Amino acid sequence: MPEIKDIFQCTRCGYCCQGETTVSLNEDDCRRMVAELGGDREAVREKYWRVSLDAGGGEVVQMKTPGGRCIFYTEEGGLGGCRVHNARPWRCGQWPLHPSLLHDEANFNIIRNSCPGINKELNHAEFTAVLRELMRIGRIKC
Ligand code: SF4
Numbered sequence: 795m796p797e798i799k800d801i802f803q804c805t806r807c808g809y810c811c812q813g814e815t816t817v818s819l820n821e822d823d824c825r826r827m828v829a830e831l832g833g834d835r836e837a838v839r840e841k842y843w844r845v846s847l848d849a850g851g852g853e854v855v856q857m858k859t860p861g862g863r864c865i866f867y868t869e870e871g872g873l874g875g876c877r878v879h880n881a882r883p884w885r886c887g888q889w890p891l892h893p894s895l896l897h898d899e900a901n902f903n904i905i906r907n908s909c910p911g912i913n914k915e916l917n918h919a920e921f922t923a924v925l926r927e928l929m930r931i932g933r934i935k936c
Protein backbone atom coordinates (compact mmCIF):
# COMPACT_ATOMS: atom_id res chain seq x y z
CA MET A 795 0.00 0.00 0.00
CA PRO A 796 1.47 3.40 -0.93
CA GLU A 797 2.37 5.96 1.70
CA ILE A 798 2.68 9.73 1.46
CA LYS A 799 6.41 9.48 2.03
CA ASP A 800 6.70 7.60 -1.26
CA ILE A 801 6.02 10.86 -3.09
CA PHE A 802 6.68 13.59 -0.54
CA GLN A 803 8.60 14.22 2.69
CA CYS A 804 8.78 17.80 3.93
CA THR A 805 12.33 19.01 4.51
CA ARG A 806 11.09 22.08 6.41
CA CYS A 807 12.93 24.37 4.04
CA GLY A 808 10.26 27.02 4.59
CA TYR A 809 9.94 28.04 0.95
CA CYS A 810 6.18 27.62 0.82
CA CYS A 811 5.63 30.03 3.73
CA GLN A 812 7.43 32.90 1.95
CA GLY A 813 5.89 35.64 -0.17
CA GLU A 814 3.72 38.71 0.06
CA THR A 815 0.47 36.73 0.01
CA THR A 816 -0.63 33.52 1.67
CA VAL A 817 -3.33 30.95 1.18
CA SER A 818 -6.87 32.13 1.85
CA LEU A 819 -8.54 30.90 5.03
CA ASN A 820 -12.03 29.44 4.91
CA GLU A 821 -14.39 29.84 7.86
CA ASP A 822 -13.31 26.57 9.42
CA ASP A 823 -9.66 27.66 9.19
CA CYS A 824 -10.56 30.95 10.87
CA ARG A 825 -12.42 29.22 13.71
CA ARG A 826 -9.62 26.74 14.37
CA MET A 827 -6.98 29.46 14.30
CA VAL A 828 -8.93 31.68 16.70
CA ALA A 829 -9.36 28.77 19.11
CA GLU A 830 -5.65 27.95 18.90
CA LEU A 831 -4.66 31.56 19.57
CA GLY A 832 -6.88 32.16 22.56
CA GLY A 833 -10.42 32.57 21.37
CA ASP A 834 -10.69 36.34 20.71
CA ARG A 835 -11.61 36.61 17.03
CA GLU A 836 -11.30 40.38 16.78
CA ALA A 837 -7.85 40.31 18.37
CA VAL A 838 -6.69 37.56 16.01
CA ARG A 839 -8.12 39.42 13.02
CA GLU A 840 -6.38 42.62 14.00
CA LYS A 841 -3.02 41.06 14.77
CA TYR A 842 -2.65 38.26 12.23
CA TRP A 843 -5.08 38.60 9.30
CA ARG A 844 -5.13 40.63 6.13
CA VAL A 845 -8.77 40.99 5.12
CA SER A 846 -9.82 42.19 1.67
CA LEU A 847 -12.99 42.02 -0.42
CA ASP A 848 -13.54 39.88 -3.49
CA ALA A 849 -15.47 40.96 -6.59
CA GLY A 850 -18.73 39.93 -4.97
CA GLY A 851 -18.07 41.86 -1.77
CA GLY A 852 -17.17 38.79 0.27
CA GLU A 853 -14.28 38.83 2.69
CA VAL A 854 -10.99 37.21 1.69
CA VAL A 855 -8.92 36.36 4.74
CA GLN A 856 -5.21 35.76 4.40
CA MET A 857 -2.43 35.91 6.94
CA LYS A 858 -0.28 38.99 7.26
CA THR A 859 3.18 38.75 5.75
CA PRO A 860 5.60 41.03 7.60
CA GLY A 861 9.03 40.87 6.04
CA GLY A 862 7.66 38.97 3.04
CA ARG A 863 6.66 35.78 4.80
CA CYS A 864 3.72 34.40 6.73
CA ILE A 865 3.36 35.94 10.17
CA PHE A 866 3.35 32.47 11.72
CA TYR A 867 6.57 31.31 10.14
CA THR A 868 9.47 30.55 12.47
CA GLU A 869 12.97 29.17 12.07
CA GLU A 870 14.97 27.20 14.54
CA GLY A 871 18.18 25.32 13.97
CA GLY A 872 17.95 25.97 10.25
CA LEU A 873 14.50 24.39 10.00
CA GLY A 874 11.31 26.20 9.14
CA GLY A 875 8.28 25.90 11.35
CA CYS A 876 4.73 27.13 11.85
CA ARG A 877 3.54 28.70 15.10
CA VAL A 878 -0.01 27.49 14.44
CA HIS A 879 0.93 24.09 13.05
CA ASN A 880 -1.94 22.28 14.77
CA ALA A 881 -4.44 24.82 13.48
CA ARG A 882 -2.86 25.77 10.18
CA PRO A 883 -5.16 26.41 7.22
CA TRP A 884 -6.18 23.23 5.42
CA ARG A 885 -4.47 24.41 2.25
CA CYS A 886 -1.19 24.62 4.16
CA GLY A 887 -1.68 21.06 5.39
CA GLN A 888 -2.52 19.90 1.87
CA TRP A 889 0.52 21.49 0.24
CA PRO A 890 2.21 20.48 -2.04
CA LEU A 891 -0.14 17.60 -2.90
CA HIS A 892 -2.53 19.85 -4.74
CA PRO A 893 -5.16 18.27 -7.02
CA SER A 894 -3.97 20.36 -9.98
CA LEU A 895 -0.87 18.16 -10.04
CA LEU A 896 -2.97 15.29 -11.34
CA HIS A 897 -3.81 16.90 -14.66
CA ASP A 898 -1.31 19.70 -15.11
CA GLU A 899 2.21 18.44 -15.76
CA ALA A 900 3.56 21.98 -16.20
CA ASN A 901 2.32 22.92 -12.73
CA PHE A 902 3.72 19.66 -11.38
CA ASN A 903 7.13 20.62 -12.75
CA ILE A 904 6.94 24.10 -11.22
CA ILE A 905 6.02 22.73 -7.80
CA ARG A 906 8.51 19.87 -8.13
CA ASN A 907 11.28 22.40 -8.78
CA SER A 908 10.33 24.65 -5.87
CA CYS A 909 9.58 22.04 -3.20
CA PRO A 910 12.57 19.89 -2.22
CA GLY A 911 10.26 17.48 -0.42
CA ILE A 912 8.86 16.03 -3.62
CA ASN A 913 10.43 12.73 -4.62
CA LYS A 914 12.55 13.72 -7.60
CA GLU A 915 12.95 10.14 -8.76
CA LEU A 916 9.36 10.03 -9.99
CA ASN A 917 8.13 11.46 -13.25
CA HIS A 918 4.67 12.97 -13.54
CA ALA A 919 2.93 9.72 -14.44
CA GLU A 920 4.58 7.81 -11.61
CA PHE A 921 3.91 10.57 -9.10
CA THR A 922 0.27 10.98 -9.99
CA ALA A 923 -0.36 7.23 -9.99
CA VAL A 924 0.68 7.14 -6.32
CA LEU A 925 -1.17 10.36 -5.52
CA ARG A 926 -4.38 9.00 -7.08
CA GLU A 927 -4.10 5.81 -5.05
CA LEU A 928 -3.50 7.78 -1.84
CA MET A 929 -6.62 9.80 -2.60
CA ARG A 930 -8.62 6.65 -3.39
CA ILE A 931 -7.78 5.03 -0.05
CA GLY A 932 -8.48 8.26 1.82
CA ARG A 933 -4.94 9.10 2.90
CA ILE A 934 -5.10 12.45 1.10
CA LYS A 935 -8.11 14.67 0.62
CA CYS A 936 -7.68 16.98 -2.33
S1 SF4 B 1 8.56 23.87 0.09
FE1 SF4 B 1 8.11 21.69 0.37
S2 SF4 B 1 9.80 20.85 1.60
FE2 SF4 B 1 9.85 23.10 1.80
S3 SF4 B 1 8.65 23.50 3.69
FE3 SF4 B 1 7.24 23.67 1.93
S4 SF4 B 1 6.34 21.61 1.74
FE4 SF4 B 1 8.17 21.40 3.02
Ligand code: SF4
Pocket residue numbers: 810811816817857864865866867868875876877878879882883886
Ligand atom coordinates in the same frame (compact mmCIF):
# COMPACT_ATOMS: atom_id res chain seq x y z
S1 SF4 C 1 0.13 29.12 8.49
FE1 SF4 C 1 2.00 28.03 8.92
S2 SF4 C 1 2.19 26.54 7.26
FE2 SF4 C 1 0.72 28.11 6.58
S3 SF4 C 1 1.93 29.62 5.45
FE3 SF4 C 1 1.81 30.28 7.59
S4 SF4 C 1 3.68 29.49 8.57
FE4 SF4 C 1 3.36 28.37 6.64
